[in-house]
Amino acid sequence: MRSSETIASATGYLLLKLANLASARMEEALLPFRLRGRDLRVLAFVEDGELSQRDLCERTGLDRTTMVAVIDELERNGYVRRERSPSDRRKQLITVTADGRTILSEALTAMRRTEDDFLAPLGEDDQRQLHRQLSLLYAAHDPRCHTDETPDPELLPSSGVGVAGTRHSEGPTRPTS
Amino acid sequence: MRSSETIASATGYLLLKLANLASARMEEALLPFRLRGRDLRVLAFVEDGELSQRDLCERTGLDRTTMVAVIDELERNGYVRRERSPSDRRKQLITVTADGRTILSEALTAMRRTEDDFLAPLGEDDQRQLHRQLSLLYAAHDPRCHTDETPDPELLPSSGVGVAGTRHSEGPTRPTS
DNA sequence: GCTGATCGTCAGCGTAGCTGATAATCAGCT
DNA sequence: AGCTGATTATCAGCTACGCTGACGATCAGC
Numbered sequence: 051m052r053s054s055e056t057i058a059s060a061t062g063y064l065l066l067k068l069a070n071l072a073s074a075r076m077e078e079a080l081l082p083f084r085l086r087g088r089d090l091r092v093l094a095f096v097e098d099g100e101l102s103q104r105d106l107c108e109r110t111g112l113d114r115t116t117m118v119a120v121i122d123e124l125e126r127n128g129y130v131r132r133e134r135s136p137s138d139r140r141k142q143l144i145t146v147t148a149d150g151r152t153i154l155s156e157a158l159t160a161m162r163r164t165e166d167d168f169l170a171p172l173g174e175d176d177q178r179q180l181h182r183q184l185s186l187l188y189a190a191h192d193p194r195c196h197t198d199e200t201p202d203p204e205l206l207p208s209s210g211v212g213v214a215g216t217r218h219s220e221g222p223t224r225p226t227s
Numbered sequence: 228m229r230s231s232e233t234i235a236s237a238t239g240y241l242l243l244k245l246a247n248l249a250s251a252r253m254e255e256a257l258l259p260f261r262l263r264g265r266d267l268r269v270l271a272f273v274e275d276g277e278l279s280q281r282d283l284c285e286r287t288g289l290d291r292t293t294m295v296a297v298i299d300e301l302e303r304n305g306y307v308r309r310e311r312s313p314s315d316r317r318k319q320l321i322t323v324t325a326d327g328r329t330i331l332s333e334a335l336t337a338m339r340r341t342e343d344d345f346l347a348p349l350g351e352d353d354q355r356q357l358h359r360q361l362s363l364l365y366a367a368h369d370p371r372c373h374t375d376e377t378p379d380p381e382l383l384p385s386s387g388v389g390v391a392g393t394r395h396s397e398g399p400t401r402p403t404s
Numbered sequence: 405g406c407t408g409a410t411c412g413t414c415a416g417c418g419t420a421g422c423t424g425a426t427a428a429t430c431a432g433c434t
Numbered sequence: 435a436g437c438t439g440a441t442t443a444t445c446a447g448c449t450a451c452g453c454t455g456a457c458g459a460t461c462a463g464c
Contacts, residue, residue: 052271053270056271057272060338061342062253065246072239098230102442103442104441113421115445138442158230165238169238172363179360181236183349183356183357184241290453317410317459318411319411
C-alpha cells in the first residue's frame, strides 16, 4: 500500500475530513439565523440557567476572550442580555431573551435536520452505533464531558491537551533539534 | 431534555470535538519530525511519483498558495526537492529525498501509534466498526475520495493525519470550534 | 511572433483563537 | 477599617491559517 493510501484511509484523517464537511454544512444551515456554530453552542448552554461568562467558558470549552466576542454577537442580535450579578458585581449573568429562545429552538431543529441529512447514507443501526462509539471515545478523552452516555467514571489520560480549539504550535513552530 | 444536552450529545458536535482532540495529538506527535499535519499529508502523496505542485493540490485538497508554503517547509528541512520539469518549465516537479523517505516512514509509524492510542478506549471491534462507518460516510459525501470504503477488517487500522483542507467546492469554510 | 491560458510565487486580507495587561470587584487577613 | 491577592470581564496585540488577486515566466495554438 502506498503512503498516500495509508494516509487517506486512516481513521483520524476520516474524522477530520468528515468534521470539516459537517461543520461547513452546519454553518451554512445556521446562516439564516444569524448564528455561527459557536454561537449556537453557547446559546444552548445559556438556556440552562443564569450563568456567568466564565461558567459558559467551562461548559463550552471556549476561551474567555472568545466568549466576549460570542456574547457580543448574540447580544447585538438580541438573543441574550448581559446583567451584572447583584451578589457578585464582577460577573455578567447571561440570560436568554424571548427572541433568543425562539431562534434557539428553530436553529436546533435545523441542526437536527442537517445532521440527519448528513448521516442519512448510513443505516439507522449504523447511525446509532456511530453515535455510541463517538460518545464513548469523547467521554474517554474529555474528563468533564456533558454527553448523556457516560460510560466509565475512570478518566483516561486526557493528556493535558487543550479541550477545545486546535492549539497546535507551542512557541516557534520549528522544534529546533 | 435541555438544549445544552441536545447540543452536547449531537453526533456532529462529537465529531467536531473529537476531530479537534485528535488533530491536536497528531500535531504533537509530529513535532519531533519537524512536520505538521498538512506537511505529512503532502509528503505522503509526493512519494507516489513525480508530481507538480498543481497535482499535489488536487490530491490533497490544499490551496495552491498554501502548497507553496508547505513545499517551502519540506524543502527547507531537506525532505523534498523542487526541480523544473524539462518538458514544461513552468512546472516544479517535487521529488522526495532519502531523508524525506525516512522521515515519512517514521512519521507514519508515529501516527499509527498515536491513532491506536487515541482509539484505544474503544474495543477492537468498535474500532473497526467506527472506521467502516466513517469510510462509508466519507465516501458518500466526497465524490472523489481515495478511501477504500471496502471495509476489509484485517487490513490494518491504519494511521495518519491531516489538517483537513476543505475543498472550495463546498460552501463557506468555517471550521467551527 | 501574437494571444490566451497555465504554473508558481508573493503581497495582502479576514478570521480564529490565544497571551498579556487592565479596571472593577470580591474575599481573607490583620 | 485597610491591605493583599484572587477573580471576572474586557481590550489590544500577536500568531497561524487559508484565501483572493496580482505578477512574471512559460507553454500551446494560431
